[in-house]
Amino acid sequence: xxxxxxxxxxxxxxxxxxxxxxxxxxxxxxxxxxxxxxxxxxxxxxxxxxxxxxxxxxxxxxxxxxxxxxxxxxxxxxxxxxxxxxxxxxxxxxxxxxxxxx
Numbered sequence: 001x002x003x004x005x006x007x008x009x010x011x012x013x014x015x016x017x018x019x020x021x022x023x024x025x026x027x028x029x030x031x032x033x034x035x036x037x038x039x040x041x042x043x044x045x046x047x048x049x050x051x052x053x054x055x056x057x058x059x060x061x062x063x064x065x066x067x068x069x070x071x072x073x074x075x076x077x078x079x080x081x082x083x084x085x086x087x088x089x090x091x092x093x094x095x096x097x098x099x100x101x102x
Contacts (some may be wrong), residue, residue: 008073009066 036048 004077005070005073008070012066012069 033048033050040047
């Protein structure tokens, strides 16, 4: 990968990062349920009903997201979609002989 592509990946990760998690999906439901059970036991009430488990969300395909970001970055530079950066050929080193170990 080129340095620009790595930097684009870093910028994408930084843009998607959040310091504070807010909203309904980030509530601590387990803690709330435990607190409700403790409170019911403390007050000698019947225990609350346990909610049915929810289906988990499908996992995100991070590689697809990163690849889409890279394609967007290459398109913004005017390169054709799917173009891969050319790698420099490795420098050939002359062969050296090992000293005989006899």
